[in-house]
Amino acid sequence: MKITLDADKCCAAGQCVLIAPEVFDQRDEDGVVVLLDAEPPAEQHDAVREAAAICPAAVIEVHA
């Protein structure tokens, strides 16, 4: 799995951080999403897909 972000669209709702805190964080200046792990291990995949599905601004793209 490989994750890419379109962080310009991020509205800092923070839902990805709640769902997959090992993969996503928020930057201190403005809460915009930061990727901690662009190729997370298998045990994170479900959480990452969930975060992508819930993201209100459709920022998170998951590539097989």
Place this chain on the structure above:
Amino acid sequence: MTLSTAPAPLPVEPPSGCPFDPPAALGALRTEQPISKISLPDGSWAWLATRYADIRAILGDTRFSSDTTVHGYPLSGMTGGANTDNRGFIRRDPPEHTRLRRMVTREFMVKRVEALRPEIQRITDELCDAMERRAGQDVDLVEELALPVPSLVISLLLGVPYDDHAIFQRLTGTLLSRTVPDDERETARLELRDYLDRLVTAKEADPGDDILGRLIVEQQRTGEITHDEVAAFAALLLIAGHETTANMIGLSALTLMRDEESAERLRQEPALIRGAVEELLRFHSIIRNGPRRVATADIEIDGHLVRAGEGVVVAVASANRDESVFADADRLDVCRPNAQHHVAFGYGIHQCLGQALARVELQVVIGTLLRRFPTLRPAVPLEKIPFRTDMSIYGCHALPVTW
């Protein structure tokens, strides 16, 4: 535009005897006519969306504008900050919306709010101590706990003297009411504006280490925003951060008091409270008068052409009971696996800024009530509890309890 049959107004009354369910008419529309029309109080009309997928499509598409000054915005029947002069970023579009929202996003990000958890717990414990001293009497849970927790927290964050809470509780109550006459609402709006104007002036002289102080030092003094824009931030954050969480606390406490099995489960396994809060947000969906948008282009939604300049009202309470997303949607299931897919906080770039804060407040208050008041119960029968069918934010006006 004339219609062959005049559309009905937005349904607001819950089914009789089921105060926790959204209006039955919304459920019927969702299955039979998911995109329909409603009439607004001034005789105009707007589209009404009731299905989860359509509502995500509308709120996720910025061609549906939040700007109340765009021609055709469905203002009629709106409460709260429906005014168009000096409105907060909730009523603006990108790029202005993005610029303004990002001035405060860090204040509400997950780690900042997590760091506040001990303070929120302390506030909750003190209010619960006061309740405990009144054991044996009926206590109004709304007055004693549900309102003061979010009110104390947002006052602290903004740097608003808590002693003033009675003023803005009264004013937001009037602003959010669907039944007060327009002129009364306008008076309340002006009164709130004057109050915030004085508050911001005082903080300009002596900005504290709080959200309004930081806005003044970092944004106003550098010329990014004006005095009036600081006041607009204050109005938005006070109103949005106040009655919403309060009503969720009241409704959540009431449903858990009536569902001993779920309550016991959460007492045994407090780790389940996080998920339970998502389910309670889904189940209660307290925002009942929108969100609203106006189309800025001709856009097809589910086979209907919404033309530029036409208004749209989305019923998040209906989306959250959509069976195609939530199995057995009318049941409260505190372990529902996909509860967080709810749209109780909206969807798209305007999705609730204060959601992390609201979640922690709810987790702390519900966890504390379950632990400290295991025998808590309503002091009056359900029919005697005054539900807020007259307000844009659903909940209970009062909730007498005993233990």
